[in-house]
Amino acid sequence: MYDYIIIGGGMAGISSAYHLNKKYKILLLEATDKLGGRILSEKYKNNFINYGPQWIQYDNIKHLFKRVDIVKKNAINKNSFEMFDKNQQITDKQKNLIISIIKHFKKYSNQDKTTYDVMLSIKNKYKKYQDLDLKLLNQFLINYDCKDLKKQHISIYKFGSEYTSCSYYVKNNYSDVLNKLVTFNYKLNHPVHNIIDNNGSFDILCKLNRSSIKKFTCKHIIFAIPISILKQNFLDFLPTYKNNILKKMELCSLECFALVFKNVWWNTKTTYWYNVQKKYLVINGSDNGKVLYIHNFTNKSIKLNTNFTNILSNYFDPDIIEKPTKILKKNWTQDKYIQGSWVYFKNKITQSDIKSLIKPHNNIYLAGEYLTFDKIGTVSGAFESGKRFKLL
DSSP states (O other), rough: OOEEEEEOBBHHHHHHHHHHHHTEEEEOOOSSSSSBBBOOOOTTEEEESSSSOEEEEEEGGGGSSGGGGGEEEEOOOSSSSSOOTTTEEEEEEEEHHHHHHHHHHHHTTTTTOOOOHHEEEEEEEEGTTTOHHHHHHHHHHTTTHHHHTTTOOOOOOOOOOOOEEEEEEEOOOOGGTTTTTTSSSSEESSOOOEEEEEOOOOOEEOOOSSSEEEEEEEEEEEOOOOOHHHHHHHHGSOOOOHHHHHHEEEOOOOOEEEEOOOOOSSTTTTOOOETTTTTTTEOOOOOOEEEEEEEESSSSOOOOTTHHHHHHHTTTTTTTOOOSSSSEEGGGGGGGOOOOOSSSESSOOHHHHHHHHSSTTTEEESSSGGSSSSSSHHHHHHHHHHHHOOOO
C-alpha cells in the first residue's frame, strides 16, 4: 500500500511527489506517455518551440534550470505604470501616488472584499494608470508590511498589457525544469478509470487498454490534474463547498501558435503584449529562435491559414510586421487529459475560497497553480502548491 498516490504528472504533481518522496512511499500516475503536463517543448530545426510556459516569473523555480539555459530580461511597455527604475528601486515620481493607493487599499482591510473589487475601485479613481501592474504593486506593499494585502489573491485583475519588472526567459528546452525533480516512482500511460473509497484506504483503478485494469491502493490521494478534468471526473470525491468554488474556475487559452520569422522585427526587451479586450496574448520568443507565440483567449479556434498580421496589428505597427515563414500550433482543448491551458476565475474568488480548496477532505488533497495566492497561471505556482506537502 502506498502512503500517497499523486494523480497527474504536470509540475504540480511532480512537485508534490518530489517533496513527499523523502518521507513516504508514493506513486505518481500519469495518463499520457510523458511527464510535464502543460510544459510542452518540441524541437524545431536548431531550437525548441515551447507551447506551454516560456519564461520564469518568480525565483522559486530558477534553481531548477541550468544557468546557461536562462537569460534575464526586462519587461518594458511604453504604456505601463513605471513603478521601478533600472535598479529595481521605487521611483520618487511614483512614491506619493503609491502611498495614496496604499491608503485606498487599507480602507478595505477589515472588509470581505476580493482584490478584484478593490482594484476596480482603484481603476476608477486613478484612470490615468489603467495599465497599473498589480503584481508589482502587491510586492511593494508586502515590503511595507501590509499583511492584509499579502493574504489577498492578487491574480484577479483586468487592467493592463505589460509589467515593468524582470523575468527570466528560458532559451532552450523548458521541459528541462523537470530533470532535478523526477526522483520518485511513477507510471506513464496509466489513466485513472475509477476510484473506490474503502473507508481508510483507496483503490485506484487504471485502464491500460480495453481489457486490462490495474489496481493500486493508497492511504491518501492528491489530485494534481487540470481543473477541467477534475470537474468532469472526480467531483464526487469532493464536498459540495469545494465543487462550488471549482465551478467558478476555467482554463483560459484554447490554443497556442508559434510564428517563426526570417527576422526579428519586434522589440526584444518586451516579454509579452496583452490587452484584455483583444483576447490574444503575444509572447516574445526571440531568445529561442525568431519566434512569436500567440495564445488564443477567445472562445473560437483559429485556423492555421489565418492572416495573423491582423492579430499582431493590435500590438504592433502594421508597417513593420513581417509574414511568418512557418506557423505551428498546439490546441490545448483537443488534449483530452488537459483541455485548456492555465486557470482564470470566471467569477469572484476570495482568499477564503482558496484556503478551503487547500484544506484536505477525507484524505484527499488538491495541487495546482490555481491554489497559490499570487502565482496563479504559472509554473512557479504549480511548484509551490506541491512544495507545501513537504510539511506533512
